[in-house]
Amino acid sequence: MTLGSEKLFAAFNQQVGNEMGASMQYISIASYFDQEGLGGLARFFYRQSEEEREHAMKFVNFIVDAGGPLRIPQIAAPRAEFGSASDAVQAALDWETEVTRQIYDLVDIAKEEKNYIAHRFLDWFVDEQFEEVTTMEELLQVVERAGDGNLLAVEEYLSREGMLPERPPEGPE
Secondary structure, three states: OOOOOHHHHHHHHHHHHHHHHHHHHHHHHHHHHHHOOOHHHHHHHHHHHHHHHHHHHHHHHHHHHOOOOOOOOOOOOOOOOOOOHHHHHHHHHHHHHHHHHHHHHHHHHHHHOOOHHHHHHHHHHHHHHHHHHHHHHHHHHHHHHHOHHHHHHHHHHHHHOOOOOOOOOOOOO
């Protein structure tokens, strides 16, 4: 038994790619901060990358559990260069704004098809996107206020607000 239409599954498969693309973009942003010697900002964005991968897996699990075909699309390479910390955080905010639009489009499909199971599933993502966009907006304001010469204050802010993971992601051994 399938709990979705071809259109819904195609859109959900595309979202798997979108979420994996977000994960890769956050790795790119994290590595920018790592190379700038800003380990706190790097850890923040490495964790964001892990969260985006988890989001992709939520869609994968839904597709499989709902009896749909999993067809992961090709994923474009992330943006690799940033001119400043605010440029990198602005890229993250722009990405989250785009992902929010994508989630809204998925909600529209679920509503159009009266697929209440998919609609309820997507409710979590709507709430998550509100959190993601407001977090990136706040971070951008803090980075812009601090300026490029005072980014250690941004790292202190992230630490004080509990926005940093306890340890950096594990690398190759």
